[in-house]
Amino acid sequence: MTKVEYKHTEIAVKKKLGQNFLTDRNITRKIVALSGAGPSDRILEIGPGFGALTREILEVAPSFTVVEKDRALAAFIREEYPQLHLLEADFLEVDLLALAAEGPLRVLGNIPYSITTPILFKLLENRSAIMSATLMMQHEVAARLVAAPSTKEYGILAVQLQAFSEIRYLFKVGRKVFRPQPNVDSAVISMVPKAEAPVDDARGFSRFVRTAFHQRRKTLLNNLRETYALDEVGEATLKLRAEALSVEELVQLFGLVRPLPAG
Template identity: 65%
Template sequence: MTKVQYKHTEIAVKKKLGQNFLTDRNTIRKIVQSAEIQPGDHVVEIGPGFGALTSAILEVCPSFTAVEKDRKLAAFIREEYPSVNLVESDILEVDFAKLAEEGPVKVMGNIPYSITSPILFKLLENRSHIISETLMMQHEVALRLAANPGTKEYGILAVQLQTFCDVRYLFKVGKKVFRPRPEVDSAVVRIVPKKTPLDDCETEFRRFVRLAFQQRRKTLQNNLKQHYDISQLSASELQRRAESFTITEFEMLFSRIRPLQ
């Protein structure tokens, strides 16, 4: 069992929580700069760990909220950084409306590899309470998130997130700057929610995207014909694969199909 000690606190690293602690000051500084936080902003940090990013955020924002699930780490943050409003909870169960009672929040954090997608969709569903997200995640996931059409990384995650948010891949972070060292590299991504006409039908649009990509090697026609009336789509559109459509094209396709009863 791997253990990590910082000052007076030692914890057994929980692989299921994806615990890898960032140690490089230059990387920490770049993340904070990328988040464009200002004094008085309402910041929410996901998984502060031993406070590497926490201390850098405090240099800009004298008080903010951090959400930590691990009991020992939560106790450490309370003692070491008393000005931080520590919420001891799973980020997937947090009420973002409550976190944003005083105003929309800027989310930051080194998010666990094991639950990256659930966190991203939790944030997507709560985007009305969020100004921006500056997140470090597994490099492969970051590439998928910011992928362009026609690439192997482009898929459900890219289309669902990029439809409702502006997504930018910022920079790569090597595995050597973590304790314990993970098996893969990381990257920092910036996500900014945006208004779209699809806000009112998000659930059905996301289902449409999942079905369009359900078998990547098949055409749009083969993936959709059992679920939608696709008579308004052209023959050329129906013979293309989902990975070839841009975000704008997906929006146009969705406006011209109807679920089968």
């Protein structure tokens, strides 16, 4: 079992939680600076771990909320940073709308590789509660978020996030600045929800995108025809694969299709 020691506190690393602790303070400072966090913001940090990012946020904000699932790490944070509002919980189960009752949240975090996608979709679904999110994640996932059409990285994640948010790839982070060292590099991204959603039915759009990309090598016609009425869609478009369409074009296509009756 891998263990990490910090300030005479030794904690077993839980692989199932995807724990890799950042050790380079220059990187944590850069993350906070690029996040735009300030003393008046309602800040939420996901998974503070040993507080590498936490202490940098404290340089600009006297108090904020952190969410930590690991009991031992939560105890460490509680003792080391008593001024923080600690939620010992699974971030995926936290009520973000309740936390944002007095104003939208500025979210920061070095998020676990194993649940990066669920975290991103939770933020997306609760985007009305989010001012911005500045997150470190696996480099390959970050690349998928900002991917352009007709590339292998472009897919459901890129379309969903780009449709409702402004996504920026900020910088890459090498694997050597983590304990224990992961097998992949990381990257930091910025996510800012758009002021106006491109569609009224976000859940319906999500289902549509998943269906359109269900089998990437198939055309839109083959992926969509069993689920949607396509009589208003041009034949040339239906011959394309979903990956050939931009986010804006997929939004337009969603406006032309109608779900078929169940059964």
